Amino acid sequence: MIELKNVSFAYDERPILKNISFRVDPKESLVIMGPSGSGKSTVLRLLLGLEQVCEGEVLIDGQNICAMKESKRRKLRRKIGMVFQDGALFDSMTAGENVGYYLLEHTDLTPQQVEDRVQEMLGFVGLDSGEVLNALPDQLSGGMQRRIAIGRALLSAEPQIMLFDEPTTGLDPPATEKVLDLIRKLQEEKPIATIVVTHQIVDAISIAERFIVIVAGELIFDGNLDELRDSRDERVNHFLRPFRESFEKVNRRQFVRKEP
Numbered sequence: 361m362i363e364l365k366n367v368s369f370a371y372d373e374r375p376i377l378k379n380i381s382f383r384v385d386p387k388e389s390l391v392i393m394g395p396s397g398s399g400k401s402t403v404l405r406l407l408l409g410l411e412q413v414c415e416g417e418v419l420i421d422g423q424n425i426c427a428m429k430e431s432k433r434r435k436l437r438r439k440i441g442m443v444f445q446d447g448a449l450f451d452s453m454t455a456g457e458n459v460g461y462y463l464l465e466h467t468d469l470t471p472q473q474v475e476d477r478v479q480e481m482l483g484f485v486g487l488d489s490g491e492v493l494n495a496l497p498d499q500l501s502g503g504m505q506r507r508i509a510i511g512r513a514l515l516s517a518e519p520q521i522m523l524f525d526e527p528t529t530g531l532d533p534p535a536t537e538k539v540l541d542l543i544r545k546l547q548e549e550k551p552i553a554t555i556v557v558t559h560q561i562v563d564a565i566s567i568a569e570r571f572i573v574i575v576a577g578e579l580i581f582d583g584n585l586d587e588l589r590d591s592r593d594e595r596v597n598h599f600l601r602p603f604r605e606s607f608e609k610v611n612r613r614q615f616v617r618k619e620p
């Protein structure tokens with residue numbers, strides 16, 4: 361459904377991504393990891409068709425989103441929901457207006473119908489609509505803002521795929537857990553694929569079946585958790601070294617949970 365084929369990308373002739381290829385199948389859950397500045401957000405921007413690719417293809421349902429007119433690109437983009445790194449809510453709009461923005465602006469639904477959909481969505485993302493509907497974003501906690509951004513993305517498209525850029529960065533542990541729960545719920549209840557960028561390896565393990573590691577614009581790993589842990593690749597091991605301890609801990613915990 362989504363595929364990068366030999367994609368290279370540069371900003372002002374400075375190479376950022378180097379010959380990246382990977383595929384995401386329908387309903388698959390993928391995590392992209394890598395050090396800061398390695399090009400993870402750039403991959404998401406390319407998937408949304410927000411940058412022109414200099415080389416290679418970015419295929420959404422078999423169509424190269426980079427080589428098409430903006431009008432067509434906008435249509436294709438509707439298959440993708442994106443939650444940006446900082447949540448990126450409209451500050452001057454209430455939480456309800458943020459979540460219902462797309463429906464109000466781009467559909468024929470009545471304000472009452474939109475409000476019904478918004479209330480339903482707030483429930484889905486685990487928020488009390490009586491509490492948040494008319495609140496401004498800065499009156500809400502970081503974790504609530506993040507969940508509102510997810511609700512907005514889900515109502516702004518008919519997503520077949522949801523992209524999350526560092527969805528838990530800056531959140532405290534309880535808020536982090538709520539956002540991860542919500543991503544897991546999405547994966548279970550909605551027929552969509554998820555791509556999550558994170559450098560929190562513990563988070564990654566709990567929300568993905570497949571892992572990609574990008575270092576300095578190069579894809580150095582693509583595989584499942586066992587393959588990641590057992591990788592003999594020197595660059596993969598170097599990347600994992602700081603996380604080894606928490607990595608093993610989570611693994612053990614998962615193992616213990618599976619025991620009868």
Ligand SMILES: Nc1ncnc2c1ncn2[C@@H]1O[C@H](COP(=O)(O)OP(=O)(O)O)[C@@H](O)[C@H]1O
Binds near residue numbers: 395398
């Ligand atoms: N708009 C831009 N113009 C020029 N360079 C950029 C721009 N956006 C990002 N970069 C550079 O591209 C590289 C990859 O950035 P990014 O994809 O944001 O990395 P990550 O998300 O892995 O931290 C970084 O070196 C960053 O400085």
Ligand SMILES: [Mg+2]
Binds near residue numbers: 400401402525
């Ligand atoms: Mg980034």
